[in-house]
Structure formats: C-alpha cells, structure tokens
Amino acid sequence: MKAIFAGTFDPFTLGHRNVVERASKLFDGVIIAVADDTGKNAAPLSVRTEIAKAAVADMSTVTVESFCGLLSDYVAKKADCVLVRGVRNGNDLEYERDLTAVYKSLCGVESIILITDSAYGHVSSTVVRTVAALGGDINGYVVPSTLKQITQVYGKNQ
Numbered sequence: 001m002k003a004i005f006a007g008t009f010d011p012f013t014l015g016h017r018n019v020v021e022r023a024s025k026l027f028d029g030v031i032i033a034v035a036d037d038t039g040k041n042a043a044p045l046s047v048r049t050e051i052a053k054a055a056v057a058d059m060s061t062v063t064v065e066s067f068c069g070l071l072s073d074y075v076a077k078k079a080d081c082v083l084v085r086g087v088r089n090g091n092d093l094e095y096e097r098d099l100t101a102v103y104k105s106l107c108g109v110e111s112i113i114l115i116t117d118s119a120y121g122h123v124s125s126t127v128v129r130t131v132a133a134l135g136g137d138i139n140g141y142v143v144p145s146t147l148k149q150i151t152q153v154y155g156k157n158q
Helices: 014-026 045-055 071-076 090-107 125-133 144-154
Strands: 002-007 029-035 062-067 081-087 111-115
Touching (some): 002 014, 014 029, 014 045, 014 111, 029 045, 029 071, 045 062, 045 144, 071 090, 081 090, 125 144
C-alpha cells in the first residue's frame, strides 16, 4: 500500500521530511502530493514541487507529484492508498482530525496521523517564510540541500 502525504509545502521543511521518513518505513512507498491552490500567496507550484523533490532526492521509495483541485479527487484516482497527515501539536491534531473525516466522506480513503518528532514541533512553513523574508537564518528548519533555493525564493533579497 502507498501513502499520500499532501500539502502546499510552501516550503517543504524538516518537519515534512520527518513525516515522510517515518511514513516510508510503514508503507511500500510515499507520494508527496504538492497542491496547486493554496489560498495564500505561495511560491509557484513548479518551484514548490522542485524544492520537495530536492528534499527527498535520497529516498528511493518516495516520489513527488503536483495536483490541482481537491485532494479527494486526486486520491480517488489512486489505487490502494492511505493519506498520511502530520501534526505538531494539539491545534494541528484537532484540525487534521476534522479533515480526515472530510476526506473519508469525499473519497472513502483512510487517513493516518503521524506526530512530528518533538525536535521539529516548532518548525512550520509559515515560520520558514517569515524568517527567510526578514533575512534570518533558516538553517535547521529546512533540508540542507534546499537551503539555497528556499532562501532565494522566500528570502529578503528575492
């Protein structure tokens, strides 16, 4: 069975990678599904997808795809899969619990929630975007192989 780990990944962080690493030990493969419409000012889909690919390039059972529209429609086209959702804290858990019910009702796919390792509990895409935009150091928040690209895309001198 494959796992689908979906999100906007604006940008992909060490917390995201932690969830992917752990999911890859539980499933035959993991698809990172990068969502097109984020509802916020995001880096272009192609850039977010490239960053995610670079972040997991060393993981042979992980692939990265982009999709448009509803996640439930994307998932419905896949066979024998489960959604993986990552949470950092209680607020994330409440939100994701409700989303899993929505996904189940829309496409019948089960969701598995993985709690991010505590070392990454403070890491979020919002924090990365904000720190980068203000010229701060995002090393330790993103996968080292993506640091330069993320700094260029989200940084103060973009």
